[in-house]
Amino acid sequence: MKLVQRKGRLWGVSVAALMVSGWAMPAAAADLGGNCCADLEERIAELEATTARKGNRKVSLTVSGWVSENVIWWDDGSEKNTYVGTSPVEQSRFRFLGEAKINADWSAGYVLEIGVWGGNSSKTDQDNPDGTAGTPNSLSVRKSSWFLKSKTFGKLTVGQDSTATYHLLDDTDTTLTRNFYDAEGPPDYLQSFFLRDKAGNRIPSGSSSLKWGDALRGFNNSTPGDDGRRNIVRYDSPTFAGFNVATAWGEDDIWDVALIYKGEAGDFNYNARAGYGQSTDGFSTPCHGSGSSPDNALNCEWWGVSGFAQHTPTGLFVYAGYGKQHDGSNDPAIDAKILEKDSTTWFVQGGIEKKWIPLGKTNVFGMYRQDDAGSNVSGTGSIKTTGANINFWAVGAAQNIEAAESTLYLVYQHADGDVTVGTNSSATELSAMQQVIGGMKINF
Structure with a gap:
C-alpha cells in the first residue's frame, strides 16, 4: 500500500512538471518570434563586415592609427597665404600590429605602419600649397619589422623601425603638445619655405634660393640630436627601477644607444632620455648633402638629452632638451669645406595641463627654441651655407576630447635669425616667418 501511494505521488509530480513545461515552452517560443534565426544571422553578418580578419588564429591583430590634418596661415614678410594639409609632426597613418604568445615569457610579432600624406605640410612653400612634386597624396612605409619579446630578457626588433635615438628629444614629452608641437615641431612647419632677407628678396635669388631647412641642420627634421627610422636590428632591455637601455645598428653603417627613464617621486612625474649615435652612411643619414647625392665618406655623430x-x-610642467650634431667627412676635400662642423639646438617648453572641463584635459603652453647651425655642404662639396642662427618662439593651446579620442590645437609660431650664404664673410638677417597653426588629431 505504501508503495502504491509513493507511485501515486511520483506520477502526480511528473504530470505537474509536464504541464508547467508545456505552458512555458510556447510562451518562450512566442517571445523569440518566428524570425529569430534570420535576425541572428543578419547581426553576425554585420559583425563580420566590421571585423579585421586574420590569416590565422594564433596571431592577434590590432588595427590602429590616426588622422591628423591642419590649417596653416603664414606670413613671410612679403607674402601671406593659408594652406590645408597633413600634420608634419604626427603624420596621418594606419598600423597593423600582430603578436602571438610562445609561452608565459616569450612572444613574437610584427609591425606594419603606413604613413598617409594629403597635402604634405612639411614640404609646402610659397609656390606649392600641397607640397613639392611627388609628396602630396602619397603613402610611405614608416615601419615594417618583426620582433621577439621576453619579459625577462627584453625585446629584439629586425626591419625598418625606430633607431635608439629616434625622437630622442621628442618622446620625453608626455603632454598633449607631443601630438602637434614637440621638439621637432618648430622647423617641421616651415622648413620647406624659401628664406627672405629684410628687403623681401629670396636668398639668393633664382633657382638656387635657400629654404629654412637649408639654413637649419639636423638630418632628421632639422633637429640635431634626433635620428630617424632605418633598416636596423634593435635591442630594448627590460626596465629596472624605471630605467631601460635601447641600442640599434643597421644600414651601412649606423649605430646608436639611448638610456631612458620614467618614474614618479611624490607629486611629480619625470621622464628623461640621453643618447649617442654615429653614422658613415651618407645615403640614409645625410648629415650634409642629401639622400640622392651622398658623401660616401661621411663621418657624422650626434647626441642629445631631454627631460620632462x-x-x-596642479598640472604645471616643464620640458627641455639639448641636441648636437658633428658633421664631418673622411674625404679631405669635402671635410675642408665644412667650416662649421657642429650644429646645436636647445629648447624649453613650459605650461599647464589639467582637466578643468568634462571634455578632457586642457593644455596651455609656451616654447622657445634656439639653433646654432653649422655648415651646409652638398655631397659633392658645394657650399650652400657656412652657418646660421635661428630663433623660434611659440604660444599655443590644446583641448583633448576624451569621448572622441581626439585633440584640437592652435599655435602661433614666430621664427627669425640670420644665415651666412656660401663663403660670404657676413651674415644676412632674415625676414621673420609667422605662422598660425590649427588642427585636430583623431585616433582610431
Missing part, C-alpha cells in the same frame, strides 16, 4: 617634469596636483 610635471606637478600632478
Whole structure:
C-alpha cells in the first residue's frame, strides 16, 4: 500500500512538471518570434563586415592609427597665404600590429605602419600649397619589422623601425603638445619655405634660393640630436627601477644607444632620455648633402638629452632638451669645406595641463627654441651655407576630447635669425616667418 501511494505521488509530480513545461515552452517560443534565426544571422553578418580578419588564429591583430590634418596661415614678410594639409609632426597613418604568445615569457610579432600624406605640410612653400612634386597624396612605409619579446630578457626588433635615438628629444614629452608641437615641431612647419632677407628678396635669388631647412641642420627634421627610422636590428632591455637601455645598428653603417627613464617621486612625474649615435652612411643619414647625392665618406655623430617634469596636483610642467650634431667627412676635400662642423639646438617648453572641463584635459603652453647651425655642404662639396642662427618662439593651446579620442590645437609660431650664404664673410638677417597653426588629431 505504501508503495502504491509513493507511485501515486511520483506520477502526480511528473504530470505537474509536464504541464508547467508545456505552458512555458510556447510562451518562450512566442517571445523569440518566428524570425529569430534570420535576425541572428543578419547581426553576425554585420559583425563580420566590421571585423579585421586574420590569416590565422594564433596571431592577434590590432588595427590602429590616426588622422591628423591642419590649417596653416603664414606670413613671410612679403607674402601671406593659408594652406590645408597633413600634420608634419604626427603624420596621418594606419598600423597593423600582430603578436602571438610562445609561452608565459616569450612572444613574437610584427609591425606594419603606413604613413598617409594629403597635402604634405612639411614640404609646402610659397609656390606649392600641397607640397613639392611627388609628396602630396602619397603613402610611405614608416615601419615594417618583426620582433621577439621576453619579459625577462627584453625585446629584439629586425626591419625598418625606430633607431635608439629616434625622437630622442621628442618622446620625453608626455603632454598633449607631443601630438602637434614637440621638439621637432618648430622647423617641421616651415622648413620647406624659401628664406627672405629684410628687403623681401629670396636668398639668393633664382633657382638656387635657400629654404629654412637649408639654413637649419639636423638630418632628421632639422633637429640635431634626433635620428630617424632605418633598416636596423634593435635591442630594448627590460626596465629596472624605471630605467631601460635601447641600442640599434643597421644600414651601412649606423649605430646608436639611448638610456631612458620614467618614474614618479611624490607629486611629480619625470621622464628623461640621453643618447649617442654615429653614422658613415651618407645615403640614409645625410648629415650634409642629401639622400640622392651622398658623401660616401661621411663621418657624422650626434647626441642629445631631454627631460620632462610635471606637478600632478596642479598640472604645471616643464620640458627641455639639448641636441648636437658633428658633421664631418673622411674625404679631405669635402671635410675642408665644412667650416662649421657642429650644429646645436636647445629648447624649453613650459605650461599647464589639467582637466578643468568634462571634455578632457586642457593644455596651455609656451616654447622657445634656439639653433646654432653649422655648415651646409652638398655631397659633392658645394657650399650652400657656412652657418646660421635661428630663433623660434611659440604660444599655443590644446583641448583633448576624451569621448572622441581626439585633440584640437592652435599655435602661433614666430621664427627669425640670420644665415651666412656660401663663403660670404657676413651674415644676412632674415625676414621673420609667422605662422598660425590649427588642427585636430583623431585616433582610431
